[in-house]
């Protein structure tokens with residue numbers, strides 16, 4: 001199995017990992033042969049990378065450290081949190097709900113359990129969903145990498161959970177950055193960049209009064225773009 005750019009899929013190779021849409025509906029299952037027609041359809045829904053099985057990758061097994069199911073569930077949960085910050089009329093809501101924080105903690109706790117249980121395994125990031133899920137996928141990847149670094153640093157389980165919560169929520173304030181700036185292709189103008197930088201403060205404002213979120217997690221959110229000189 002190997003990960004390839006969708007524009008470079010060799011003819012006749014097979015899908016090695018299923019692909020899902022943003023509602024976790026199965027778009028294409030593993031084992032399907034990738035025809036030109038199928039690749040075209042996947043590109044239409046903005047899928048950019050695929051795990052494939054072909055001659056080169058024959059016999060290479062990638063056992064995920066974090067199960068795809070748990071990871072997908074967390075990505076979709078993050079999408080729901082982001083969506084909850086945007087009403088239908090695009091007016092941001094005030095806060096993330098306390099029960100969402102509780103559920104998110106339970107998901108991260110499960111991820112920590114998987115990290116501990118597969119101690120010697122290498123982690124590789126996955127592209128299990130289309131580009132529309134980029135922000136949520138990114139939030140979950142940042143969280144998992146933070147947990148792995150934190151574990152290596154010797155943090156205990158309780159601190160790991162706080163670290164994971166801060167890491168996964170750090171960019172939630174991007175929901176307050178105007179879409180035309182957030183999704184702009186190419187270089188941002190200086191004033192646009194200033195607005196973009198302000199997502200840190202937006203994130204903090206959204207999360208600061210949540211009883212279920214530790215002060216350590218909130219600090220991580222507030223400081224996640226600071227650089228130690």
Ligand SMILES: [Fe+2]
Pocket residue numbers: 170171199224225
């Ligand atoms: Fe950020």
